[in-house]
Structures are given as C-alpha cells and as structure tokens.
Amino acid sequence: MLKLDKVTKTYRIGTFGSKELHAVSDVSFDIKDGEVVSLIGESGSGKTTIGKMVLHLTPISSGTILLDETDVSALKEDEEKEYYRTVQGVFQDPFSSYNPIFKADRIFEIIHDIFYPDVDEEAWKEKVHKALKDVGLNPEHVLDKFPHQLSGGQLQRFLIARALLLDIKFLVADEIISMLDASTRIDVLNLLAELKKKGLSILFITHDLSLANYISERAVILYRGCIAEMGTTEKIFNSPRHPYTQMLIASVPRLDQKWDKAVTIEENSDPIGYEDGCVYYGRCPLAYEKCRERPVPVEIDTDHFVACWKVTDPHT
Template sequence: MLELEGISKVYRVGTFGGKELHAVSNVSFDIEDGEVVSLIGESGSGKTTIGKMILRLTPITSGMIRFNGVDISTLKGAALKKYCCDVQGVFQDPFCSYNPIFKADRIFGIVRHEFFPGLTGAQWSAKVEGALRAVGLNPPDVLNKFPHQLSGGQLQRFLIARALLLDIKLLVADEIISMLDASTRMDVLNLLADLKPRGLSILFITHDLSLGYYISERAVILYRGCVVEMGSTEKIYSNPLHPYTRLLMASVPRLDKKWEEVEAGLRVRAAGLPGGCVYYDRCPITDQAGCCDSRRPALVEAESGHLVACSQVTGQ
C-alpha cells in the first residue's frame, strides 16, 4: 500500500539557513494493507518528519513515497484530495490540534464542507454518530462541547473519529498516547487494535518500545534518522540484534533490574567520522580496527524477515 524508498530529509537551519540538518537519511520500508507498523526511536530521531512527509506536510529532500504504486509528490487536484481522504494523521498533543475557542465538533463541519457537501443533515448526523460510536464515544457526551470540557482521551478518540469519517486507508498515529494517563492509554491502544479488522493500516509512531510491541506486526527502529533494525515485531523483541535496540529493551523499566546496571553497559566516545555508523559514539560493541567509524553499515537480513544495520552483528 505505502512504500518509502530511500527517503531523506535535510532541513536548512542556522542563521540564513546556512547549515544542513540531516533529519532522515535513506529510509525505506513499506506498510501493507491492514498492517500495523511501529516506527520507534528516541526524541529527535526523525519520526515526526517521516510522518509529515507521508502526509505531505513537508516536502521530501530525496527518495520517493508511493501510495498504491503512485508517487505521492506528483498528486494534484482531485487525486491529492483523494490521497488526503485515504491517509490521515493524528498527533501527540490533542489539545494543540484544536482551536480552543471553537466547539470540538466544528472540525467535523470542516470535513463535511470539504469532502461531503452533498449529504443531507440527517445523513451527515448518522455518519458522525457512526464514527463516534466506532471510537467508543457517546455522541451527546462530546458534541457541542469546547475542547477544555473534554479529557485528553476523549479528544484523541475524537480525532481518530474524524479520520474514520473519511473512511481512511492509512492512519499515521504520531505519539498519540504519550500525553494520556496509563488507563486511558490502554483504551486508545485497544481502540486501534479494534480498528484493524476494518482493513485500516496504521503507522504507529512511538518512543516507547513496549507500546510498539503491544500493537504492531512489524517494527522499524530509527536512530538519528537512520533505520538500524527492522522486521517482524516478534523477532526483534525476542532477538534484538542492534546494540541500540538492545539498549532500548534494557531501558524498559523492569522490577528486577536497577537503572545503574543498565547504564553500566554504556560507554560514550567521541563522535565518529561523518559517514560512519550513526550509533558509533554510543556503541558498546564497536570494533577498534576502525570500520565502524568510517563506513555506514547497510541493512542486512540477519534472519528471514529481520534486518539489522550493524557490521559487528552481520560481519559485513
């Protein structure tokens, strides 16, 4: 359904945009119909930038994104509108996604105006009610309310309902449960799981490895804009190969392990030469012979359906 082929994003930063910031470097993965893929990485690793490129909210510097075989950068007019119907995003902070002076359901009105101008009032109300009930909201509880009168969980569901109104094919869910408290998190996660049978594909963006495991069939681990490991969630979690993924696994709080023990495995050295492994300065298993700091490892299939970019693991 969606294919990312070698996409990169360079932002121009600094005074007069004189410096380049490589936010995303040569990232390739795909999402199939009805599949949930997690994109996991720490803050600043380029996750949101990838989501924005998919949603056409920011241009791609190089590479290509195809949706059902069509390069999305070529879409215009009606074809672009159709793409916006098929692919929608929901972002981290639900309160930022709303204008606080408008009632929450005003965003539904915008969808009606843009995409369903031909529906009668009764048809539209039925559609809204269906979408709200699909995300577990009772319409009278949320319609006609201002954003501050709703909880974070209700707002997040509301945004997912808006996406469902369009009968979307792919949802880009960017840290959508980070702002929620623990019990509401599970509700929203379970809601996403319930949406799977509708054939909806989801790109689930998170910095939290355990959430990715809970929800997805495949995971892509990102570090400084590069994919360091990807494959079936089951395989990555049972057999993490890249030292960064191992660190993430070790950092998931565990009752039997204190943080000092986890941290003891870490050394930080000076950054390697540009072009070397992106993880070089933090890696505990880097070689002294000097290939890690000078050559960027390629993603190599270590076992079927499980790729890793680490020359120490793959011997390449």
C-alpha cells in the same frame, strides 16, 4: 500499501544554509494492507518527520513514498484533497489538535463541508453519531462541547472518529497516546487494534517500546534518522541484534523485572570526524574501525534487518 524508498529529509542550517542537517537518511520500509508497523525512536530520531512526509505536510528532500499507486512526493496541491480522503493522521497533543476557540465537533463540520458537501445535514449527523459510537464514545455526552471540556482520551478518539468519516485506508498515529493517562491510553490502543482488524493499515509512531510491542506486528527502530533495526516485533524484542536496540530494551522500565545495573550507557557524544559513519558510533560500546562507514540494513533472518557491521560484516 505504503512503500518508502530511500527517503531523505535534509534541512539547511547555519548562515545562508551552509550546513546540512539530515533529519532522515535513506529510510526504506514498507507497510502491507491491514498491518500495524511501529516506528520507534527517541526525540530527534526523525520519526515524526517521516510521519509528516507520509502525510505530505513536510516536503521530501529525496527518495520516494508510494501509497498504493500515488507518489506522495509528486502530489500537487489540487490532488491533496483526494489523497487525504484515504490517508489521515492523528497527532500527539490532543489539546493542540483543536482550535481552542471553537467547539470540538467543528472538525467534523469541516470534513462535511470539504469532502461531502452533497450529504444533507440529517444524514451527516447520523454518520457522525455512528463514527463516534465506533470509537466508543456516547454522542450525547461529547457533542457540542469545547475541547477543554473533554478529556485527552476523548479528544483523541474524536480525531480517530474524524478519520473514520473519510474512507481511510491508512492512518499515521504520531505518539497519539503519550499524553494520555494510563487508565485511558490502553482503550485508545485497543481501538487502533480493532480498526486494524477491519483492514486499516497504521503507522504507529512512538518512543514507548511496550506500547509498540502491544499493538504492532512489525517494528522499525530509528536512530538519528537512520534505521538501526527492523523486522517482526517478536524478533526485535526477543532477540535484538543492534547494540542500540539492545540498550533500549534494557532501559525500558518493566514491572516484572528490575533494571540490570550494568547497561547504563552514556548519552549522546557526537561522532566528531565520522559524520559519514554509523550514526551510533559515538555511543556504541562495540564500535570498531569498520563503523566509520555507514552500515545499511541487511536481512539476517526472515524479515529481520539490522544495520550494524558487527552483525552483518562477514569478516568480524
């Protein structure tokens, strides 16, 4: 379905773009048909950038993203429309996803106008009603309203319904429930799970490990634009091997056990002098000489990749 191959995003910063900032470096992973893959990372890890590159909202600096046969990096402006027929995104902030001065259902009208100009008014209305019912909304209650009259959960379902109006095969869900209340977020999550059952592939971007674990089969852990660890969720969550993943999982507040006091780790100290080394070098308790070289993800077990010399270097 989706295949990322050595995808890199570089921003030029400083005076006259003298410095380069690697938002995403050499990220490769793939998503199979009907699979939910979680992309997990802290703020600044590049997870949103990857989502935007897949959606062709941000240009790719190098590497390729293939969606089935389509090369996303080579997409021309007039091919975008066809691409968006099959690939759609839903974003974090439901309120900022709507133009505040228009009614919320305007997002459906735009789809009608651009993708289905031949469908008549009546048939379209029926299609919208069906899509809304599919996402668990009552059309009577939610149509003809302004965004601020709807709840965050309703707005996010609206956006999913919008995606369903198209024949999408792939959905990028970028932190779509992080701004929702606890009592409604799980419903939106369940909705994604149902869509997956119908064959939709989903890239689920999140910073919340328990949500990722709940919904996805596979997970990719991202740190500062590099993949730290990836594989099936069971392997990642039950036997994490990368020190960063281990720290993350130990830091998640759980309802069944209290934090282990010992594992609090100092946050970002920049790896000055070793910019080409492992991105986790500055924070890693296990760092040693070898880590001044950048490790690449290595398969240590079936579908379990780790980018850490401590785990993959045979000499240690």
